[in-house]
Amino acid sequence: MIAAKGYGTKHSFTDLKPYAFEREEAGPHEVEIEVLFCGVCHSDIHQVKNEWSNTVYPCVPGHEVVGRVTRVGAHVGKHAVGDIVGVGCMIESCRHCAPCQTGEENYCEGPNSWLATYNGPMVPAEKAPDGKNSYGRDNTFGGYSDVLVVNEDFVLKIPAGLKPEVAAPILCAGVTTYSPLKHWGVKPGDEVGIVGFGGLGHMAAKLAKAMGATVTVFTKTADKLKEAARLGVNGVLEDDKEALKPLKSSFDFILSTIPEKHDINPFIELLKRDATMCVVGALEPLKPVNNQEVAFHRKHVAGSLIGSLSDTQEVLDFCAQHGIGPDIEIIPIQDINKAFKKVEDSEARFRYVIEMASLKDETDFHQF
């Protein structure tokens, strides 16, 4: 076992606090990573607070992890000590189901689906068809910590052109928006709408723009219209009915990144015939959709979950190539609870990234 330190919680109702715990040493196919930076994702908050009713405690969140390889197992061939690497939302999958065989591990249909970087398998033993946990671990601890041990196949390469702290949010916010933009074929000249302009939304806007699309972001926050202008995309207040009117039936693709239940009907009206609106932010029941508008123009409402390993490597390389990345604010881990509050209040511009070196200032660690 190796000693690990991080920020976590044992309950849904308490702040994150420093904890000391242990991790398994790297096996023959695993790499040990010194965590340098970890992005703060809205889903970390959902998970810590058990807002999806599936949190396994203790919870050490963090799935936008960039670090330096410090040790490799005997059979590791893809990464070497000293490499700057990334770990996203997954650290293992069943590897046998059809999606795994075709490189779509994020849709793993194994009995426990994929193993999340924190919170354990996506389908825990209690919900698995055979009542078992094929990963042998009910919980996993994420990147709000100083060290991570991950199978080499689930470790991404951070391109030289990307700063490690900028690369971190690409591992979730980046790929979660890149994957559907790619899957639904966004191409130069397309009109693309992005609903919600936070961590995911601002990455979606930058990626769609780099793909050659004309991008319009829809936001509830007036001062974000300036941010849209700064990124060179259109900005519209989503409650401004007069502004929405001329946009009716004009979008080739719309991506909703709002991380909670919302009304997508006003945006469905903005789609062209046969076009798709994809919802990636809210993993819960949405407000009722009026099928009249959907049927009258043969529209689609779809969803998408993060992205595959190959999508993740692609978006890292795409960002390096196009010179884009998230707008980040680096924080010490001691500020994490304040940062959570600001994310919830839509005050982040746009992604907090924890500098994990700050953990070294901590002297008093709790035990799980």
Add this chain to the structure above:
Amino acid sequence: MIAAKGYGTKHSFTDLKPYAFEREEAGPHEVEIEVLFCGVCHSDIHQVKNEWSNTVYPCVPGHEVVGRVTRVGAHVGKHAVGDIVGVGCMIESCRHCAPCQTGEENYCEGPNSWLATYNGPMVPAEKAPDGKNSYGRDNTFGGYSDVLVVNEDFVLKIPAGLKPEVAAPILCAGVTTYSPLKHWGVKPGDEVGIVGFGGLGHMAAKLAKAMGATVTVFTKTADKLKEAARLGVNGVLEDDKEALKPLKSSFDFILSTIPEKHDINPFIELLKRDATMCVVGALEPLKPVNNQEVAFHRKHVAGSLIGSLSDTQEVLDFCAQHGIGPDIEIIPIQDINKAFKKVEDSEARFRYVIEMASLKDETDFHQF
């Protein structure tokens, strides 16, 4: 003007009654049709009762019309006197928009969209961008009458192999289900689910089976399980959770034909990854969809509206070729109000078709 007789109503709250009225004579590009049979569609009931809040009164419903050509305008080239022909939901479209130019008139994006066989333009003047009605008619009278006058381009040919009374429901129930089955690429070996087993549902089941799919119908009505067996398709009670469990993630395409607000979540769970559930029955807000299931397997919820003229001709020919058609019960028009009640109570097996010769027994006609 020519004298016409039919069944209609001036209010949402009264039964259909016999009316005498006038129609324009056939213009140079129009054909006059003696109506032989007209199917009874659930949407006739919605429209008569103003359940979509858009009914133009007086209302003479009927858009599954089969008849004999009795007169043709000077420039008509497609049809001749004596031909057995059909008229579905549309009798005109703008002919200039992109969907009209590519043969998808049912998605006409002209200022008034398409002109419905009854109830006038889909977008009335009051709702049109320019406040006008390009068709020059605020209302149209449908096939619950003895004569119809329609532009030749919107008149379909009834293949010799199809009885006129059997062909009638194909003009709406048939094409409304055929069009999405074709659009989403149903092919031999596919697992296809049909939700709702009434007029549309039983046509969908027959069509999907003839396309080579393995078909499962979901119904709330226990005695319809025997009907499913009779048609050679699987039948499942949609409230039977134990029966649904093994069907999870097993369908390539699911079509919902239920003509009112319902919960589609149990059926979304039955879709394979990347598959589509299309809702054609309910033209209103559905119950909230849980995006977690949609996103976790990148599923789609879509809608579809009837079908194009070419889809309509195709499904008529397809039915003739495969020897299939709706299960019908022929009624005299005097039974129409009873038939409406039975359709609402899910007691029809499966489609009522009015024999319009029965109108000749009527002696006392009201005036609009």
